[in-house]
Amino acid sequence: MNKMKRHLCFLLTVVMVASLLFSVNAFATNEDQHEHTYPDNFVYEDEYYHAKYCTICGAQLLDPHIDENNDYKCDDCGAVLEHDHDFGDGFVAYDKDYHVKHCTICGAEVMEPHVDANKDYKCDDCNVVLDHEHYFANNWEYLDEVYHVKTCACGAAIYELLTKTASAMLAALK
Ligand SMILES: [Zn+2]
Ligand SMILES: [Zn+2]
Ligand SMILES: [Zn+2]
Numbered sequence: 433m434n435k436m437k438r439h440l441c442f443l444l445t446v447v448m449v450a451s452l453l454f455s456v457n458a459f460a461t462n463e464d465q466h467e468h469t470y471p472d473n474f475v476y477e478d479e480y481y482h483a484k485y486c487t488i489c490g491a492q493l494l495d496p497h498i499d500e501n502n503d504y505k506c507d508d509c510g511a512v513l514e515h516d517h518d519f520g521d522g523f524v525a526y527d528k529d530y531h532v533k534h535c536t537i538c539g540a541e542v543m544e545p546h547v548d549a550n551k552d553y554k555c556d557d558c559n560v561v562l563d564h565e566h567y568f569a570n571n572w573e574y575l576d577e578v579y580h581v582k583t584c585a586c587g588a589a590i591y592e593l594l595t596k597t598a599s600a601m602l603a604a605l606k
């Protein structure tokens with residue numbers, strides 16, 4: 433008799449567990465049957481996809497980025513897509529030591545020191561006049577009837593009246 437009772441008890445447990453499992457299962461099935469409700473906007477997922485998540489169950493809707501206007505930005509989520517940087521007009525002076533350029537698509541910045549391979553005291557890339565002591569060659573050069581000039585490679589110049597005669601003529605003109 434005792435053995436029988438234990439047996440029954442075991443059976444009952446099996447039935448209870450089974451029905452519990454079944455109801456859990458049924459619940460899950462119901463949950464899957466709703467219409468997914470997605471927000472309006474996609475959010476960035478990775479470099480290839482953006483996603484929306486159902487506001488009820490969190491189900492993910494994956495879609496590849498699209499770029500119909502070819503601006504290298506996803507039309508839906510705004511993510512910057514893979515591109516070759518476009519540095520537009522190139523370097524512009526940043527300070528006395530560096531120049532900088534920015535990608536017109538993503539804003540990526542490249543900063544490098546000025547270079548002056550041709551020794552004209554101007555940066556070969558951004559054209560800024562670099563820090564230097566003006567260097568004036570020894571010889572004056574003829575400028576016009578009144579002045580001669582010495583010029584530094586940077587473009588700075590010093591002028592002097594050509595001759596005393598010229599100077600006198602200039603004074604007479606006043
Ligand atoms: Zn859902
Ligand atoms: Zn996207
Ligand atoms: Zn870029």
Ligand SMILES: [Zn+2]
Binds near residue numbers: 524530546559
């Ligand atoms: Zn420069």
Ligand SMILES: [Zn+2]
Binds near residue numbers: 565584585
């Ligand atoms: Zn100079």
